[in-house]
Amino acid sequence: MSCLFIDASRDRLSVGIEKGSDWIAYDAIEGRHDAVLLDSIRSLCIESGQPVNQLSRCVVINGPGSFTGLRIAVSCIHALDLVYPLRVLPVDQLSLLAAASQNGADHALLDARMNEVYVGFDRQADGTFGCLELMSVNALDGEHVWICHAEEVDRFPISPIPVLPTLDTLRRLASGMDSSKWIPAQQLTPLYLRQTVSWKPLSEQPSKLYDS
Numbered sequence: 624m625s626c627l628f629i630d631a632s633r634d635r636l637s638v639g640i641e642k643g644s645d646w647i648a649y650d651a652i653e654g655r656h657d658a659v660l661l662d663s664i665r666s667l668c669i670e671s672g673q674p675v676n677q678l679s680r681c682v683v684i685n686g687p688g689s690f691t692g693l694r695i696a697v698s699c700i701h702a703l704d705l706v707y708p709l710r711v712l713p714v715d716q717l718s719l720l721a722a723a724s725q726n727g728a729d730h731a732l733l734d735a736r737m738n739e740v741y742v743g744f745d746r747q748a749d750g751t752f753g754c755l756e757l758m759s760v761n762a763l764d765g766e767h768v769w770i771c772h773a774e775e776v777d778r779f780p781i782s783p784i785p786v787l788p789t790l791d792t793l794r795r796l797a798s799g800m801d802s803s804k805w806i807p808a809q810q811l812t813p814l815y816l817r818q819t820v821s822w823k824p825l826s827e828q829p830s831k832l833y834d835s
Contacts, residue, residue, distance in 0.1 A: 625673045626680040627664065627703075628790050628797075631656045631696035632688025632716045633772075639790045640667045640678075647671050648790040656695045664699075676706045680805070682797045685713040686814030687733060687741045687755070693813035704808035711808045712797055717743030718751040720770050722796040723788035728770040732763070734778050741816055749800045757816040 628639040628648070636656050639648030647670055652659055668675045681700055686693050703709060720731040721743065731752070733741040740760050743752035744767075763769070763781050771778075773785035 624679055625671075625677065626682060627667075627678050628682045628793055629660075629696050629700070630684040630719075630790060630793060631660065631692035632684040632686065633692070634689070636660060636663065636692070637790045638663045638667060639794065640671045640673055641794060642671050642673050645671060646791075646794065648794075650789050656689075656692050660695060660699055675703070678703065678707065678709065680710045680712070681808065682712045682714060682793060683811070684716050684719060684793065685811065686715060687735070687757075687816050688716050693815075697811055697813050700808050700811055709808040710805045711811050712800060712805050713811060713814065714793060714797060714800070715743070715752065715755060715814055717741060717755060719788045719793055719796060720772065720786055721746060721752065722750050723786040723792045724770045724784065726768065726784060728768040728784060730767040730769045732769055732771050732779065732783060734771075734775045735816075740779070750796055751800065755814075755816060 625640060625642045630637040635651040636659060637650045647667055649663055652663055664675060683696055683700060700709065700711060716733060717731040721728060729746055731743040735741045735757060738760050739757055741757055743755050745753035747753050760779060763779060765781050769781060769783035770786050771783040773787050776783060776785040
């Protein structure tokens with residue numbers, strides 16, 4: 624059984640394939656996600672000897688993160704699912720940060736721009752956060768041990784611990800998550816914590832061919 628891994632939530636794309644005991648990953652791929660995602664998946668399939676139409680599962684970071692990156696990843700998975708049905712495990716980026724921590728951090732945060740942050744807390748037995756929220760950066764406190772992406776460590780009024788999660792971090796986190804969290808690919812949507820953002824599958828979006 625083969626599994627595709629995708630993280631398009633940051634500036635640089637990462638993809639990997641696990642086939643039995645074999646693991647191949649491309650971390651921090653240069654280029655625009657929409658320009659390199661499909662070619663990267665195709666290259667991984669060739670290198671691993673896994674035909675793309677025989678992928679059976681996919682683990683994906685579905686948010687919060689890059690608005691465009693999340694949509695590209697979800698749309699790509701929907702397209703692959705049309706070729707061969709996929710089971711998908713959505714994982715949030717804040718839980719990925721926690722999985723990269725070695726010091727038992729109980730809170731994670733991401734820069735959400737506009738003087739706001741995404742935060743994760745109430746960590747569960749499987750390593751994921753039970754609560755994800757959007758809050759003002761001024762509401763952060765120093766009572767908890769916070770972790771963040773290494774490149775964001777200077778953006779906050781507190782002093783979080785920087786971490787560098789990789790696709791292998793995602794692989795390890797996914798291996799401990801409950802099987803009930805896997806869903807059919809057509810049910811996958813981006814995870815947005817700002818309520819002003821909405822998502823529609825491509826099939827439900829208006830076609831410019833018919834717009835008057």
